[in-house]
Amino acid sequence: MxxxxxxxxxxxxxxxxxxxxxxxxxxxxxxxxxxxxxxPRDLLQVRYEMIRRHxxxxxxxxxxSKQFGVSRVTFYHVAGMYDRLGLIGLVPQKxxxxxxxxxxxxxxxxxxxxRSQEPDxxxxxxxxxxxxxxxxxxxRRTIERGLASTKKKNQTEKKTQVFHFSKAGRP
Numbered sequence: 001m002x003x004x005x006x007x008x009x010x011x012x013x014x015x016x017x018x019x020x021x022x023x024x025x026x027x028x029x030x031x032x033x034x035x036x037x038x039x040p041r042d043l044l045q046v047r048y049e050m051i052r053r054h055x056x057x058x059x060x061x062x063x064x065s066k067q068f069g070v071s072r073v074t075f076y077h078v079a080g081m082y083d084r085l086g087l088i089g090l091v092p093q094k095x096x097x098x099x100x101x102x103x104x105x106x107x108x109x110x111x112x113x114x115r116s117q118e119p120d121x122x123x124x125x126x127x128x129x130x131x132x133x134x135x136x137x138x139x140r141r142t143i144e145r146g147l148a149s150t151k152k153k154n155q156t157e158k159k160t161q162v163f164h165f166s167k168a169g170r171p
Contacts, residue, residue, distance in 0.1 A: 011041055018092055019043045026069020029053065047078050047090040054079070102136050103146040110134070111143060112150075 014020035024040035032038045039045060050068040053059050065075045081089030107130060114121060114129055123140045131137055
């Protein structure tokens with residue numbers, strides 16, 4: 001595999017894992033162009049070196065932010081995540097809610113129960129039942145997504161097999 005193919009493979013790998021630096025051209029730190037080990041496309045490496053430049057080499061936050069092509073707010077955010085979580089804190093987090101906040105598992109189970117008891121229940125009545133029971137107003141599509149998510153999770157659990165090995169069975 002030639003250098004160009006390796007570079008494209010690495011870029012694809014970084015993108016697939018959510019750690020491709022969206023602006024590698026902004027990284028102006030002296031380490032990156034001088035040494036092929038340092039890759040400005042690798043967001044984790046850039047973030048780690050940014051924190052190291054400030055804390056070990058004692059560069060100011062303003063200088064460091066400029067050299068690594070980020071705002072001071074971003075610098076402080078990344079440094080704070082690193083302080084709280086260690087290296088895993090350097091991995092970008094998805095913004096927005098992580099889980100449904102209105103359509104809980106308890107509500108989905110209630111809906112399943114209602115549908116099993118009354119298969120022909122219409123959406124308006126089902127939404128009304130949820131409101132009466134939980135005091136939560138849901139849209140039909142929210143319920144559909146919740147049901148689909150539960151179905152997908154159950155299918156995944158069925159496909160996943162657990163193997164138990166005894167100590168005697170180890171090679």
